Amino acid sequence: MSIKHSVIIVDDHQLVAQGISRFLENNPTFDVVGIYNDSREALERIKILKPEILLTDLDMPGMNGLELATEIRKAGLRTKIVLITMHLNQSVAKKVMDIKLDGYLPKNVDESEVLTCLETVLKGQNHYSSKVLEALVKGSSELEVTGLKKTQQLTERELEILTLVAEGLSTNKISEELFIAVRTVETHRKSIMEKLEVSNVAGMVRIAVQEGLLG
Numbered sequence: 001m002s003i004k005h006s007v008i009i010v011d012d013h014q015l016v017a018q019g020i021s022r023f024l025e026n027n028p029t030f031d032v033v034g035i036y037n038d039s040r041e042a043l044e045r046i047k048i049l050k051p052e053i054l055l056t057d058l059d060m061p062g063m064n065g066l067e068l069a070t071e072i073r074k075a076g077l078r079t080k081i082v083l084i085t086m087h088l089n090q091s092v093a094k095k096v097m098d099i100k101l102d103g104y105l106p107k108n109v110d111e112s113e114v115l116t117c118l119e120t121v122l123k124g125q126n127h128y129s130s131k132v133l134e135a136l137v138k139g140s141s142e143l144e145v146t147g148l149k150k151t152q153q154l155t156e157r158e159l160e161i162l163t164l165v166a167e168g169l170s171t172n173k174i175s176e177e178l179f180i181a182v183r184t185v186e187t188h189r190k191s192i193m194e195k196l197e198v199s200n201v202a203g204m205v206r207i208a209v210q211e212g213l214l215g
Helices: 014-025 039-049 065-074 090-099 111-122 130-138 156-166 171-178 182-196 201-210
Strands: 005-010 030-036 053-056 080-085 103-106
Touching: 005 014, 005 039, 005 111, 014 030, 014 111, 030 039, 039 053, 039 065, 053 065, 053 111, 065 080, 065 090, 080 090, 080 111, 090 201, 103 111, 103 130, 156 171, 156 182, 156 201, 171 182, 182 201
Parallel strands: 005 030, 005 053, 053 080, 080 103
Antiparallel strands: none
């Protein structure tokens, strides 16, 4: 019997929340343990239930999704946090990076990417959709400058993979593009993050943009 991963959904649009819940409940990997339209109530339940994943909207009355995420981080909970919203702009992207959210998806994303995102964050990695990466790239001049010239430490293959990550390709897509094993790509990604001293995809993208790796 496979292990189910607990998920809480927070969205003040009931139809949206129920739609996501039904989709996840049809997957044997996930167990939706709560749906909330009030972020403050959700925070108290999250502290008690300690779900593995939180899927939260941004715009909610009282306390928005980013504020909810901040409170969860302050509480020291290990819940993986994925923001799912229609807001894909550089301002929100910057805040997502500051809070170090695990995932960031647009609400019109297809179901397969939602699953990919959840599976990725459970592995301890970040997943930002390609649309989010575009927002980060467009807003790169406003983001904090870190790691300048650190790409000089990377091997030719690592530079290649960093560029593909910055272009929005997933680990599986990079594996197909370069004809190498998924595990090999993951090993290179880990090495890249260690050398660049970043902890997520957003940091990798920021440095790739700063150093002109994207045409």
